[in-house]
Amino acid sequence: MDSRTKRRLDAEALSALAHRAVGAHVREAVELADGFANAVWRLHLDDGRQVVLKLSPPPDLDQLTYERDLLRMEAAACSHAAAAGVPVASLLKAGFDDPVLGGDYLVMAALDGTPWNQAELDAAAQAALRYELGGHLARLNTVTGQVYGYPHSGLTGATWREAYLRMTGALLDDAVRYQEIPLPRPVTELRALLASASAALEEVTTPHLVHFDVWTGNVFLDLTGTPRIQAIIDHERAFWGDPLAELITPTLFGEIDEDDPLLAGYRAVRPLELTPAAHRRLDLYRAYLYLILLVEHGPRQYPEDDYAPLRELATTWLVKVLDRLQGSP
Known part of the structure; x- marks a missing residue:
């Protein structure tokens, strides 16, 4: 774009x-x-x-x-x-x-493969690739660091909860700077809601490497035989935090289902349990991603015709997630 x-x-x-x-x-x-x-x-x-x-x-x-x-x-x-x-x-x-x-x-x-979002694959091949992707993401998430957040931008914390609130707080500060960015709730209300819901993040006690941008356009496939993953690209949005956040972008504008082959592939490498508290953490990470998709229009100024569908989806899903966070214990 x-x-x-x-x-x-x-x-x-x-x-x-x-x-x-x-x-x-x-x-x-x-x-x-x-x-x-x-x-x-x-x-x-x-x-x-x-x-x-x-x-x-x-x-x-x-x-x-x-x-x-x-x-x-x-x-x-x-x-x-x-x-x-x-x-x-x-x-x-x-x-x-x-x-x-x-x-x-x-x-x-340069890679000689095909971006996943440009490949024509049957349901069985899609499922096999989801399983393979889950394993790769689990291996990535085994990498641990010394600090939470984004060390290169200074948005870090001694705990994951502290880092998450610094990350979301900086993003909401950016939203204030770009006054033309329409958000579904006032910034002060968003800050309060995310802070009140963030207690669930205390479960995270080790900073893990999280790619946080694994949609199909960022996965290259080798299609010369049985389709397989050639490479995962574009690690620029990566941070140190909760490996559970890795499930957000492969299920962008959707939910993660227990029968998703991605989960089976992930669990074949490292454990992952989707408890009620885990689902609350997932919604916190969804809220962060959807806010990014809305606020980044400020400095980037996408062409309106290209950006409008993405803005509508991000807004719709952000409202859904915020309503769930507000209604959760």
Whole structure:
């Protein structure tokens, strides 16, 4: 989707950046438009390699608070994921504070697979891939850290509850900054509701790595034989927190069912119990994600025709989740 945060580079600037990063010039560049924030290109280099370049927005561009230094979190998350046995695109170079362009960039090996959301698969193949995905997410969630939240943006806490309230609080502060963002309830009411419901988060006692953006567009498939997952991409929204939050984006605008193969695959690697308190935590994470989808329009300024359906879905589901949180003990 087009966004004001996506940086525009001409062919000369792209080639110069590729040479600084990996020592080769660009023969051909194709911009990949599916992402929402960072500018992304698939580059054919003059040494025969194909790579993907992700470039952060200009450092002086206003963004949401949690988005500060997102590519640094992605670089760290990719390294942790690969070490845990999760398939990811190989990270070739992470450049921070580039002296010519400013901002950060990542260069990764290009994938030759197919995004899951573009693949035509029967029900059996879909179920098998959901099971496989669950196992990969469980392996990712075995990675533990030292602090909760987003270390690269400073939104952290000594407990998960403290970090979650800092994360949601910063997002609601951003909503105030962008007054044109319509939310279904006043910001003061949202703060109070999330704070009162957050006691359930005290159950989380160890910070785990959470991708928090695993929708089918961020999963590449190898379709050369029996479909399998080639790589999980776009770790930029990752944080350290409750592994239960990993269930939110694979069930975006929906609920998690006990008969979902994703759960079976996850439980084959590590335990996961969906207690009433766990469902309350899931709703807290849904509320956070749906708020992100609404508030991020402020700095990004998506085209109205493209964004309107997403805004309607996010608002509808946010209202549903808030009503449940308010009515829960």
